[in-house]
Amino acid sequence: xxxxxxxxxxxxxxxxxxxxxxxxxxxxxxxxxxxxxxxxxxxxxxxxxxxxxxxxxxxxxxxxxxxxxxxxxxxxxxxxxxxxxxxxxxxxxxxxxxxxxxxxxxxxxxxxxxxxxxxxxxxxxxxxxxxxxxxxxxxxxxxxxxxxxxxxxxxxxxxxxxxxxxxxxxxxxxxxxxxxxxxxxxxxxxxxxxxxxxxxxxxxxxxxxxxxxxxxxxxxxxxxxx
Amino acid sequence: xxxxxxxxxxxxxxxxxxxxxxxxxxxxxxxxxxxxxxxxxxxxxxxxxxxxxxxxxxxxxxxxxxxxxxxxxxxxxxxxxxxxxxxxxxxxxxxxxxxxxxxxxxxxxxxxxx
Numbered sequence: 001x002x003x004x005x006x007x008x009x010x011x012x013x014x015x016x017x018x019x020x021x022x023x024x025x026x027x028x029x030x031x032x033x034x035x036x037x038x039x040x041x042x043x044x045x046x047x048x049x050x051x052x053x054x055x056x057x058x059x060x061x062x063x064x065x066x067x068x069x070x071x072x073x074x075x076x077x078x079x080x081x082x083x084x085x086x087x088x089x090x091x092x093x094x095x096x097x098x099x100x101x102x103x104x105x106x107x108x109x110x111x112x113x114x115x116x117x118x119x120x121x122x123x124x125x126x127x128x129x130x131x132x133x134x135x136x137x138x139x140x141x142x143x144x145x146x147x148x149x150x151x152x153x154x155x156x157x158x159x160x161x162x163x164x165x166x167x168x169x170x171x172x173x174x175x176x177x178x179x180x181x182x183x184x185x186x187x188x189x190x191x192x193x194x195x196x197x198x199x200x201x202x203x204x205x206x207x208x209x210x211x212x213x214x215x216x217x218x219x220x221x222x223x224x225x226x
Numbered sequence: 227x228x229x230x231x232x233x234x235x236x237x238x239x240x241x242x243x244x245x246x247x248x249x250x251x252x253x254x255x256x257x258x259x260x261x262x263x264x265x266x267x268x269x270x271x272x273x274x275x276x277x278x279x280x281x282x283x284x285x286x287x288x289x290x291x292x293x294x295x296x297x298x299x300x301x302x303x304x305x306x307x308x309x310x311x312x313x314x315x316x317x318x319x320x321x322x323x324x325x326x327x328x329x330x331x332x333x334x335x336x337x338x339x340x
Contacts, residue, residue, distance in 0.1 A: 049253065067270050
């Protein structure tokens with residue numbers, strides 16, 4: 001595991017000691033900071049420091065407001081402001097690229113299992129793997145939607161906890177999902193026969209296999225140690 | 227505290243540097259020490275962003291230590307740059323204090339309780 005994963009895990013483990021009330025505020029703070037312009041390692045460092053404040057105030061029977069004030073968003077903003085994150089940083093670009101690569105491999109694996117594997121079973125031959133237009137369009141839609149949802153929740157974490165979203169908001173969210181799924185189904189049926197290019201199946205299977213082994217190395221290592 | 231002036235922020239920064247100069251401390255200890263000296267409204271939450279900025283600007287060194295509550299704690303010491311900044315702050319402060327004392331030398335405080 002790399003440093004970041006260790007930090008995230010440690011923070012998660014320690015946060016289990018929070019009581020329900022503090023856990024709610026803490027979760028909002030974590031969501032808000034994780035989608036901010038701060039780099040991931042810095043964010044986890046700050047979260048660990050904040051968690052220490054929470055746990056000690058809890059131990060002393062003080063309300064968290066006495067430590068960080070009652071405007072949690074202002075507290076987070078003052079933290080972000082003091083770190084002065086750059087609008088563009090190489091580390092953040094790298095983080096984004098990793099997220100997109102992760103999404104791409106997951107979607108490619110799903111496509112292999114749902115579209116390619118049935119053909120192999122049916123025709124009993126290893127044909128070439130065809131990258132269809134629909135696969136690319138759907139991947140882009142899904143990645144944009146996923147990143148959008150995470151960012152929306154993070155940026156509005158405090159107001160979402162305070163005021164329950166209105167009926168209009170619920171309707172818009174529902175509409176958004178319907179439109180997105182319709183788009184995905186439409187492209188799948190109408191555009192999957194158009195292929196962009198096709199490659200030997202090994203060119204797809206080997207990178208996918210390497211990706212999953214690489215991702216699961218910590219798990220595999222743990223299993224062997226037992 | 228966030229709407230307190232830039233002036234107060236600068237003074238708080240000087241006080242924080244002095245506390246760290248005296249001892250290797252972590253955020254909560256700094257807030258407690260300042261409270262004992264009479265800066266009552268100061269809390270760990272007010273000081274934390276300030277510590278982040280001082281550290282970012284190279285005035286502080288920090289070291290992680292384990293704590294009984296779970297998360298590791300960051301202990302701060304002054305860097306050379308921090309020591310320089312502290313001396314600079316103090317000489318500025320003395321100058322300012324002297325000036326203000328002179329202005330108020332013939333001023334009689336009105337007791338608000340009367």
